[in-house]
Each structure stands twice: as C-alpha cells, then as structure tokens.
Amino acid sequence: MCQHVSSFVRAGAQSAFDSLLPPRCPVCDAVTARDEGICPACWTAMPFIEQPWCARLGTPFSHDLGEGALSARAIADPPVYDRARAAALYQGTARDLVLSLKFGARRDVAGVMGQLMARNGRELLEPGSVLVPVPLHRFRLWQRRFNQAALLADAVSRASGVAMDPLALERIRRTRQQVGLSAKERQINVRRAFRVTDAGQGRLHGRNVILVDDVLTTGSTLAACTRVLRAAGVARVDVLTFAIADPVTNDL
Numbered sequence: 088m089c090q091h092v093s094s095f096v097r098a099g100a101q102s103a104f105d106s107l108l109p110p111r112c113p114v115c116d117a118v119t120a121r122d123e124g125i126c127p128a129c130w131t132a133m134p135f136i137e138q139p140w141c142a143r144l145g146t147p148f149s150h151d152l153g154e155g156a157l158s159a160r161a162i163a164d165p166p167v168y169d170r171a172r173a174a175a176l177y178q179g180t181a182r183d184l185v186l187s188l189k190f191g192a193r194r195d196v197a198g199v200m201g202q203l204m205a206r207n208g209r210e211l212l213e214p215g216s217v218l219v220p221v222p223l224h225r226f227r228l229w230q231r232r233f234n235q236a237a238l239l240a241d242a243v244s245r246a247s248g249v250a251m252d253p254l255a256l257e258r259i260r261r262t263r264q265q266v267g268l269s270a271k272e273r274q275i276n277v278r279r280a281f282r283v284t285d286a287g288q289g290r291l292h293g294r295n296v297i298l299v300d301d302v303l304t305t306g307s308t309l310a311a312c313t314r315v316l317r318a319a320g321v322a323r324v325d326v327l328t329f330a331i332a333d334p335v336t337n338d339l
Contacts, residue, residue, distance in 0.1 A: 113187040113196045114180050125184070125199060133184075134176040136207060136331070145172040145207070146331060166306055168298065168313040168324045172211055174203035177302050177332035185301050185330055189235045197235070200329045201242020208243070208297070208327040216295040218244050218251040218327075221312055222281070224258040239329060240299040249297070255287030256312060281312050283319040292320040303328040 109118045112126035119126050125133070139151040141158035143165060148156065175181035184200065187193040205212065220236035237253050244251040260280040283291065298312055303326060313324045 113191070113193045114183045125180075125196075129180045129183075132180045134178050134181050135203075136173055136175055140172075143170060144331075145170065147176075166313075166326075167310045167317075168306075168326050170211060171303055171306075171309075171326040171328070171331070172204075172208040173303060173328045173331040174200070174207045175330050177304075177330035181330050188238070189301060192233075194233060194238055197238035197242045198245075201239050201244075202246045204239065204299075204327055204329055205243045205246035209247070211297050211325045211327055212243070212247040212249045213295065214249075216249050216297055217255075217291065218249055218297050218299055219256050219291075219312075219316075220251075220253055221298060221300040221308060222253075222256050222258045224260070236300045239301060243299060243327065252287065252290055255284060255291050256316070257282060257284055281315050283315055288319055291316065293322050295323040295325070296321045298324060298326045300326070300328050301330065303331045 110120070110124060111117065112119050112124065112129055114129040115126060117126045117128070136145065136147050139148045139156070140146060141148065141161050142155045143157050143161040146158055146160070148158070177185065184196060188196050188200065218240045220234060220240040222236070223231065223234045234253075240251050240253065243249070258280055259282050296316055298309055298316075300309065303309065306326075309326050313326075316324050
C-alpha cells in the first residue's frame with residue numbers, strides 16, 4: 088500500500104513540476120510530451136541514415152549495390168578501423184541535436200540519441216563486444232563536467248545490453264580543438280594523444296571493441312584510438328557515432 092501511495096505522490100509531483108517547467112525539444116525548444124523527446128517537426132526533419140549503406144563506412148547509397156558493397160571513398164582510402172555506423176547525417180536537426188548535447192549541456196538527450204545509434208549499429212553490437220567511449224583530456228572534462236561520448240556509450244549499452252568500459256582508454260595529451268583544422272592538421276593534433284590504461288589492457292585483449300563518439304568527421308581521432316587499441320591486442324575495432332559528417336565541409 089505504501090509503495091502505491093509513494094508512486095502516486097511521485098507521479099503527482101512530476102506532473103506539477105512539468106506544468107511549471109514542461110519538457111522541451113532540445114532542437115527547437117518547442118514543448119514536448121516527455122523528457123528526452125524530440126518534437127514531431129524536428130523528428131520528421133532528422134536526416135536519418137537508412138540502408139543501403141557502405142559496408143565499411145556506413146555512408147548511405149542512393150540505390151542498392153548489393154550486400155557488402157563499398158563506396159568509392161572506402162575503396163580509395165579505407166579507414167584503419169573495421170566498420171563505422173551512424174544514426175544520421177551531420178546536418179540540419181541532427182547537427183542541432185549534437186550541439187545541444189555537446190555545448191548546450193542537454194545531457195538528457197543522450198538517451199534518445201543512444202537508442203538511435205543502437206538501431207543502426209545493431210550488426211556491430213555483438214555479444215561479448217565492449218563499448219569504449221572516446222575519452223576527453225582530464226582538463227577538458229573538468230571544464231565541460233561531462234564527456235558526451237561516455238553519455239552516448241552508456242545509452243547504447245542500456246539499449247543493446249552490450250557492456251561499456253569508460254576507463255579502458257584515456258587521453259594523455261591535451262590537444263587543440265579540432266574545429267577549423269585540415270585533415271592533416273587533425274591527424275597531427277591527435278598523434279600520441281591516447282593510450283590504453285593498464286587495467287584496460289587485460290579487459291580488452293582479444294575482444295571486439297566498439298568506439299563511441301558523437302560525430303565522425305575526418306576520422307582522425309577515431310583512427311588514433313584504433314591504433315592504440317590494436318597495439319593492445321584488441322581483435323577488432325568498429326566505430327559507432329550519432330552522426331557522420333562530410334569531412335570536406337564539416338565545421339565541428
């Protein structure tokens with residue numbers, strides 16, 4: 088009886104709170120029906136990635152080229168990681184959602200973003216794999232108070248049941264913001280910036296790792312992480328992000 092009364096009180100308190108401060112869409116600030124919700128207009132405008140897509144990069148094709156088809160970019164310049172998948176293209180409402188999480192401190196939206204990532208990344212999320220978020224340097228983490236990649240990895244873990252290891256990989260060198268840097272400058276910027284922790288060495292050896300980040304741009308950061316993971320004896324490295332950007336035009 089007490090439990091039912093307690094639940095009723097909590098529900099009433101939440102309803103009263105929502106009437107004063109109703110949940111709002113993280114993209115356009117319109118009132119929504121629930122927390123973490125994206126309004127119907129923004130949801131409809133979201134540039135979701137749907138199959139068919141490149142088997143290696145996860146970028147969409149305009150028409151079906153058959154199972155295992157690779158894009159011209161994947162053939163000409165294959166990444167060091169094995170496969171990449173993303174929920175949306177980094178444009179329009181998807182870009183606004185990423186910026187809302189990363190710079191607007193809307194940590195509540197990580198849940199719905201992680202669910203969308205788990206949907207498009209289901210072929211990567213095999214039993215026994217482990218989700219590893221791209222780490223922030225401790226000074227950047229102190230400034231921001233959270234790591235958006237870790238929030239997304241946690242949401243994907245809850246949606247898929249795949250374990251997460253947020254402490255297996257660390258950023259040991261403080262790097263410049265990647266904003267405005269060329270592809271070559273980005274590669275130099277993150278060189279020798281990461282390492283697998285001593286504890287992570289034992290936990291990751293021989294396992295399949297899924298690197299998690301908010302946006303895949305040129306792939307420089309993810310490539311740097313992949314190299315140290317492979318050196319630590321990881322069997323396979325895949326990449327799962329919320330969005331994927333055109334490396335020629337990205338500005339994140």
